[in-house]
Structures are given as C-alpha cells and as structure tokens.
Amino acid sequence: MISTTLLGQLLRDEMEHPCFIPPGTNRSQSRTLSFLLGGFPAWETTRMWSAVPLCSMYLLALLGNLAVLAIVGSERSLHAPMYLLLAMLAVADLGLSTSTFPTMLRMLWLEAREISFGTCLAQMFFIHVFADIESAVILAMAFDRYVAICHPLRYGSILTNSVTTKICVAIVTRATLVLLPLPILLSQVCFTRVRRLSHPYCLHPDVIKHAESDVRVHSTYGLFVLLSTLGLDLLFVLLSYLLILKTILSVATWRGRLKALNTCLSHICAVLLFFIPMICLSMMHQFIKHVSPQAYTFTANLHFLVPPILNPIVYSVKAKPIRRRMLRMLCQSDKARRGICR
Template identity: 55%
Template sequence: MSNNSLLRPSTFLLTGMPGMEGGNVWIALPFCSMYVISILGNSTILLVIKADRSLHKPMYLFLSMLAATELGVSLSTLPTVLSVLLFDSREIEMNACLAQMFFIHCFSIMDSGVLWAMAFDRFVAIYNPLQYASVLTNPRIGLIGLGLVVRSIGLLVPLPILLIRLPFCRSRVLAHSFCLHPNLIQLPCADVQANSMYGLFVLLVTFGLDLLFIVLSYVVIIKTVLSIASKEERLKALNTCVSHICAVLIYYFPMIGLSLVHRFGKHASPVIHFLMANIYLLVPPVLNPVIYSMKTKQIPIRRRILRMFYQRGICGK
C-alpha cells in the first residue's frame, strides 16, 4: 500500500456551531426555517413563472435561473447541515465531501453568472430599449443559461481531481458543516500551491469578472438614466433595477467576506468562519425570493403567487 493511501482519510469531520455543540438542536431551528423558506420560495417562483406564459420574458426567465441555482445551493448544503445540527452526525466520506464541494461551488458560480446576466438584461432594457426584444430572444437566453452551466462545470471539474491526489496528515476536522474548497486545501501535508492558484484563478474568472461586468453595466445604466430629462422617467428606470441591486449586494458582500476570512483570517475565531460561510450560502436563497416577490408593481410575482393560491382555494374565498 502506498504512503498516499495511508495518508488519505476515508472520512472528514464536519463542525457545528463552535462552542455550542450541546445546543445544536436549538441552533437547528432557525436553520430549518431558513431552508424551508428558501426551498418553498424558490420553488414557488419557478412554478409561477413556468405556469404563467405572460412571464416568459427575459427578466423573469433570468429570475427563474436565479431561483434554480439558489435552490441548488440550498439542497447541496442541507443534508450535512441538518445532519450535524440535528443528529450530531459529523462524519462525511471523502468522496461525498468532494462531491458536495463540487456542487456547492458549481451552483454558486452559476448564481454569480445569472446575476451578471440579469445586469445585462437591465443594461439592454435601459440603454437600448427599442432593441430589447430583438437582442434578448428566448433562444439567446437559453444559450446564456447553457453557457453558464458549461462554464461552472468545466472550471470546477479539476478541483476534486487536484485534491484527491494529495496526502492528508493533518487534522481532518473541517471548519464548517459542509465542504468548501478553501477549507479542504488547508488540510493536506503536501504542497497545495497548484490547488490554491487554480482556486484563485476560478475565483477571478467567475466571481471577479462577473462583478466587474455588473459594475460596468450599472455605470452605463446610471449615465443613461441621468441623461433622461423627466425625473419621473429616471425614477421609473432605476426602480426596475432595485431588486437586482439588492440581490447583488446580499450575494457578493458575504462571498467577499468569506474569501477574506479563509485567505487572511486563519487565526480568526471559528465562530466567524461558521457565521460567514452560513450567511454566504443560506441568506441569499432566503432573501431573494422575498425581494423579488414583494418588490414594486413592476415585478408582479407576488400578484401571480396570490392568484395561484386563490385559484387553489388556499387563501379562502
């Protein structure tokens, strides 16, 4: 048997809320609530957009992509988070851990790409409204979605391959209740420079470029809006961007914070690592359905949801 086989653990140990292991069941209650809201909220948005043909427009098709990717993020983390918090079942097999890492990062990258696509949608709608329908046709939107899926999978495939070849002789305890690449590359007792550099490359060509394009889109949007003579029209144009701006902020701020903690906060409190990771992965899927369903008359998702409930007799007569 090779040394690498001896040094490759069969399992890793996940971590719950540091220092509060005895109260994991109580900690699990808000997490369960967040998962229920996330899964029900994003599933409802998908069902409403699918059922209502009047919503088969670029803005709502991109919104359905966002709901699908955030549903994927929630379902990727749910099994281990609830297993740790409810049953104190902390062990996870290495292959299962690598698979979870792959899906979490894959859906997160898709999420980022969809936010860029939604910024492009707002850019075209405001900068060149007369060409909006001809630029963002349904086939092109489908190609954008397919491109985001291919990009995510293609960039993420090397990560588990690079990790599985490494020997692990340090602690096998992970910092979270799910598997993340920045956490896993801290455990091998070999040179992980290739892993670290490739992880940084993936971060820059996905989240970095997406955020850059989002910022550039909004620079042009703001310049275009400021050139509109009517104050009412300016406010109306900006109002169509509010939900997307909120989605971008609640996604990228926690993500940037978590990346900084992993790369520069190795001596930070374990509680900080736990909170930042869970805020990044759990909060956007919870808040975005609320933002997009409750926001303004220009986004009639809430009206469609209420109509669906009334038609099924859920809200009574």
C-alpha cells in the same frame, strides 16, 4: 550504496506518512478518509434549538424558489428573458440550498459530524458550481437591465428567448468545466490525520488547509477560478451599473430617473446579498490567517444560506406578475383567504 540503517529509517518515514499504503492493500480501500464538520462553536448548547430555524429556513428556500419556477413555467406571458433568468436564478438557489442545508441538519439532528472524503468532494463541487451559476446569472440579469434601460428600443431584438437560453447553457457549461478539476486534483492529495473543517459543509479553501502535501498548485488554481468567474462577473456587473447610472442621470425628470432606478432595485438587492459576503469570505480564506470560527461561520452562512431564502421574497415583492400569481396560489391553497383574491 545506502546503508542498512539509512534504508530502515527511510522505510519507517514512509510508513508513518499519511499517504503510505501497505503492500497488497487496495488503494481505493485504503483511502477511507473523512472530515469532521465544524461551524457550531457552542455545539452542545446550540445543537437542538439551531435545528428548528435551520429547517424552517430550508423549507422557506425550497417553497419560495419552487413557487417562482412554477409561476414562470405555467404563465406563458412570463416566458420572457427577464423571467427566464429569474427562473435560472431560482434553480441556482435551489441547488445551493440543497447542497448545504441537509448536511447541517444531519449534523444537528443526528449528531453526525463525520463526512466521507468522496461525499465531501461531491458537496464541495456542487456548492461551488451553483455559486458560480448564481454569480453568472446575476451578471446576465445586469446585462438584461442594461439593455432595457440604455437601449430600450432594441431590447426585443438583442435579448430574445433563444439568446437567453444559449446564455443559460453557456453559464452551466462554464461552471462545470472550470470547477471539475478541483475535486479531481484534491483526490490526489495526502491529508493530515486531524481534519476538522471550519464550516458545516465542505468548501475548497477549507479542505486544502488540511493537506499534508504541497498544495500551491491547488491554491493557485482555486484563486484563478475565483477571479476568472465570480471576480470577473462582479467586475462586469459594476461596469453595467456604471453605464446604467450614466443613462439614468441623463434623464431630464426626477420621476423618470426614479422609475428607471426602481426597475433595478430587486437586482441590486440580489447583487448585494450574493457578492458582499462572498468578497468577505474570500478575503478571510486568502489573506487573513487568524479569524475566529464564529466569523467564518457567520460570513459563510450569509453567502450560501441567505440568498436562496431572500431572492424569491425580493423578486416576488418587486415583480408584479410574480407577486400577483404567488398571492393567487396562496389564496387557492387556503379557502379562508379567498376573499383577498377577489
């Protein structure tokens, strides 16, 4: 039989545990957890002047990607697999930027560093979902380039608009089903009393660092998601470009090789912009224990903030129909530049 002293000690240990719920207390009301956002080491000195460029970056990402969607949607000639995938990439960039920038701006402008547990889980889910969608779209665009270069005569029969639509639906379905368990599992975790994140937004590897209970299942599933989605996508992208390179090298003339390579240049930029920071950030979270906050912040911002800004610029420069239509839109909005459009 357990002694009274031992029973009292067990009760005291349970009450001091972060997940202890007093009798008669509603569990949903008791879990009013919150996290403190980080990511700005020199908080007091950089808060004011950091908000202006961040706001400009967010507006640039919104305008660029919305312009791509408007152009592809309005031009019937652009209703082709390549441009439909570009529109899907713009949707992913819009979702990624909208999931990250507002929290950062709220933190800088309103000095609101605290984020509730539910909001943090929702933000984490959408950030990872749109990142997964962007990764899969980049893979689909690599497949598009592979078919266009390696099997140009069969391009129209292999990649139809119907097939492209099914690919986009499959991409969204995969991202949702694979990542939905993450917030559900985290909602059952007990967290420490000090919960300060390394980034100005919620990421899964960053959140589970503050778990009080055993999170080996969460870490394993997070690593599985990373390898089975973004890791597998990168592997197939590299395989596609190996086949593309083999085909390009078989072309007799240098002019033909450069012309074929030029059609892949904008996609290569998108691959580098997305996957290189992602690999560095994943290595930091999984294998490197002692990393400075500045390195975390810089790498995460490269991964989540830069592609939504630069992708529309890169594709508007390289894709002639997008560039011409975008220039026409700029000219129509400013009558002073009407002479450029002629």
